[in-house]
Amino acid sequence: MLQLDVKTIYFLVGLFATTTGLVLFALSTTGRFDRWLKYWGISNIATGSGILLLTFRDIIPDFYSIVLANMLAIIGYYLLMATTQRLYHRRRIAVKPHLLFLGILTVLFILMRDADSYYAERTVLTALTCGFYAYCVAKSTLRIARKEDITSAYLVSGIFTVATVVFAMRAIAGLTHHLGGDSVFASGGVNMWTILLAAIIGPLWNMSMLLMIMERINRNWIGRALRDPLTSALNREGLKAAIENNSMRRQSDAHPVTALLLVDIDHFKQVNDKLGHAFGDQLLCTFADIVHHQLRSSDLFARQGGDEFVIILPASGEKEAQDVAERLQNSFAHATEKLKQDGLSITLSIGIAVAASDQIAHSLNSLMEQADSALYQSKHHGRNRITSAQAA
Structure with missing residues (x-):
């Protein structure tokens, strides 16, 4: 042996x-x-x-x-x-x-x-x-x-x-x-x-x-x-996958409501036309960095396309969404202050919609439509505004 x-x-x-x-x-x-x-x-x-x-x-x-x-x-x-x-x-x-x-x-x-x-x-x-x-x-x-x-x-x-x-x-x-x-x-x-x-x-x-x-x-x-290569935000498929993720469901189940923000950068086309697409891409990245610093680890951030973005705030109601939207507007205004010298006033228009947390996975499209209507009202009334679907 x-x-x-x-x-x-x-x-x-x-x-x-x-x-x-x-x-x-x-x-x-x-x-x-x-x-x-x-x-x-x-x-x-x-x-x-x-x-x-x-x-x-x-x-x-x-x-x-x-x-x-x-x-x-x-x-x-x-x-x-x-x-x-x-x-x-x-x-x-x-x-x-x-x-x-x-x-x-x-x-x-x-x-x-x-x-x-x-x-x-x-x-x-x-x-x-x-x-x-x-x-x-x-x-x-x-x-x-x-x-x-x-x-x-x-x-x-x-x-x-x-x-x-x-x-x-x-x-x-x-x-x-x-x-x-x-x-x-x-x-x-x-x-x-x-x-x-x-x-x-x-x-x-x-x-x-x-x-x-x-x-x-x-x-x-x-x-x-599942991510946008320019801003590192989720893309549409990434947002869908994240919403269906068990960890998000566990967080949402403990709270009654979840808020969705639809954010659009005002006058973004003017930036591309006047300063070039490379500068426009840099501006999108600047906005994405601001969002990443403002949000919690449980929040979701996605790029819908162009200069339109989606933010989902689990366990947050309309008041919390308003607070986040205002912080984003203030931070973005500070970051783009120098653009005023070029005759550009780059601001954020935001639409807010709120739904029951346990319905987010099933009613995302409906919630997006509500937020889109609220965003349209923000644009229609002069831009650089925050509008809730409840008031739209």
């Missing part, structure tokens, strides 16, 4: 991580993915290579099997953290503090490179550092799960939370000298359990990361199909 010792388990874990990293890195060279895939691949290669070097302890110089092995494993976790933070923030993280920290760690490992000494101290340093980076991954993926409603990101966050706990246990065991032996290949105590858990967690987090990223890509592609 085949029996695996600790060194063999380490070797298999390192081999799996390295192979996975090479596959991911190869995929990143196709140009179909963002840089995060390359970072993820390199992180696996670094961690796997470090673990593989570890298994050659007493065969190769201690510098390679201790200093380089530990630092490669730590750098792998750092790159994984950088990958997830880039996925969440979509910007680069501060590199210099981490490079300084990693440089200090390298010096410490060089000073403690004797294989027969400092085993517990090296274990504590590696466990604390990798545990910190695992915690950062768990935190970033939890934010992705909550902000973007990606189910698989909860799984990734859970797995890295477990990894954080495992590293914390290993660090405590090192501090209290309860690792179960005086070597990384000792077959008892906490040392044995942590490497077995690593053998399980490693493949799991790579598979869960892949699920999260594929779900995210799928959401992005669907989102692009």
